[in-house]
Amino acid sequence: MRHLLVAVDAKGYGSANDHVQGLIQNGLLRVLEDAAERAGLARRTWFRQPGGDGELAVLPAGESEPKTVENLPRELAAALREHNRDVAASARLRLRLALHHGVAVPAANGHLGAGVVAVARLCDSTVLKAMLAASDADLAVAYSERIFEDAIRQGHTRLPAEELREVRVVNKEFDQPAWVWVPGHDAHALSLPDTVRPAEETAAPFPDLATAPEGRVDAVICFAEQDVTLAERLALRLRDRGLAVYIDPWAEIGSVILHERERAIAAAPNGVLLFSRAALANAKVMDDYAALLSRVHAPGGGRFVPVLVEDVSLPELAAIRQPLDLTGAHAEDESRIDLLARALRAEPSV
Numbered sequence: 001m002r003h004l005l006v007a008v009d010a011k012g013y014g015s016a017n018d019h020v021q022g023l024i025q026n027g028l029l030r031v032l033e034d035a036a037e038r039a040g041l042a043r044r045t046w047f048r049q050p051g052g053d054g055e056l057a058v059l060p061a062g063e064s065e066p067k068t069v070e071n072l073p074r075e076l077a078a079a080l081r082e083h084n085r086d087v088a089a090s091a092r093l094r095l096r097l098a099l100h101h102g103v104a105v106p107a108a109n110g111h112l113g114a115g116v117v118a119v120a121r122l123c124d125s126t127v128l129k130a131m132l133a134a135s136d137a138d139l140a141v142a143y144s145e146r147i148f149e150d151a152i153r154q155g156h157t158r159l160p161a162e163e164l165r166e167v168r169v170v171n172k173e174f175d176q177p178a179w180v181w182v183p184g185h186d187a188h189a190l191s192l193p194d195t196v197r198p199a200e201e202t203a204a205p206f207p208d209l210a211t212a213p214e215g216r217v218d219a220v221i222c223f224a225e226q227d228v229t230l231a232e233r234l235a236l237r238l239r240d241r242g243l244a245v246y247i248d249p250w251a252e253i254g255s256v257i258l259h260e261r262e263r264a265i266a267a268a269p270n271g272v273l274l275f276s277r278a279a280l281a282n283a284k285v286m287d288d289y290a291a292l293l294s295r296v297h298a299p300g301g302g303r304f305v306p307v308l309v310e311d312v313s314l315p316e317l318a319a320i321r322q323p324l325d326l327t328g329a330h331a332e333d334e335s336r337i338d339l340l341a342r343a344l345r346a347e348p349s350v
Contacts, residue, residue: 001103001105001113003104004058004099005056005119006059006068006119007055007119007122008054008055008095008123009095010053010054011094024053024093028095030083031076031079031095032055034075035072035078035079038075039067039074041064041067041068043057058116065151066156069156072097073141073183076095077138077183080095081138084138094139096123096124096128096129096140099119100118100144102114102116102144103116103225114229118144121174122169124171126171127142127167127168127180131165131180131182132182134192140181142167142180145178149253163181167180175236217245217246218269218270218344220261220271221247221272222288222292223285224279230331231274237334238337238344241337241338241341246261265292269295270305271304272307273304273307275308275310275314276309276312280312289318302344302346303346305344307340309331324336
């Protein structure tokens with residue numbers, strides 16, 4: 001379910017003419033093949049989803065994470081230098097590369113899952129584009145928080161953590177820290193546009209249960225793993241409305257997720273559960289359902305809100321409550337999120 005994920009995209013492809021676009025596509029494949037081979041990676045075993053000027057790759061379980069995190073970018077930078085020596089300036093190949101470790105599930109037209117969304121958002125982020133432009137380098141690399149904390153900070157690669165620049169990536173529903181490496185350049189010395197804020201000037205992506213005012217958590221959102229992308233987007237939209245929300249993917253790195261969820265449920269007066277076919281078939285989610293119901297009926301409890309993300313029949317104790325319908329086109333209706341935020345802010349019944 002969880003895989004190493006690599007996304008790459010070429011700068012300036014859309015503004016190039018047909019001839020140059022062809023050169024970029026051919027060059028992209030050549031440097032990726034060369035870099036993977038030199039890095040000791042078996043690119044032929046990867047699931048690759050091409051995109052003309054880019055590619056999403058889902059790596060198999062046996063592929064080396066240290067080689068992918070360190071060797072692949074190093075060798076890609078070297079392959080780009082060699083490639084660009086032999087081409088006209090108008091056809092120079094410059095790439096953005098993003099690496100993440102997360103959920104990727106085979107689907108009808110490639111892969112789906114929160115991990116796939118995350119690595120795509122990192123690769124297409126304004127801050128990564130700005131750092132590539134500011135450096136005039138051939139390559140800029142963005143590492144997700146999970147990759148940085150688990151592989152780089154822990155010393156599983158030779159990449160010095162201090163050489164990477166922490167930034168905040170805000171791209172559509174995605175809002176998380178990342179670490180950028182620009183091979184051959186000092187990432188910390190790069191001047192970024194005013195519209196791109198450094199990480200230290202931005203708010204944390206989620207409330208720390210230990211440091212939130214008086215330990216406040218307004219609501220816990222529970223869901224099936226297949227619905228994680230929907231859950232994260234809902235949590236972000238509620239956070240934007242001033243609510244302190246807990247979901248499992250926002251638990252602190254290294255923490256025991258079960259314990260964090262139990263602690264959050266005990267602290268939060270409100271519970272939200274995303275109902276889908278996957279949720280109803282998942283025993284863990286049904287355990288969460290029972291725990292949320294117990295909490296809202298305990299002293300200081302607030303509301304349990306069933307949220308429909310698929311057209312399913314609700315269990316008895318959820319069916320007696322007014323649900324929030326986020327199926328289909330309703331998922332984009334911000335007024336419905338306003339209603340949910342208002343309900344979660346309401347004082348608990350006495």
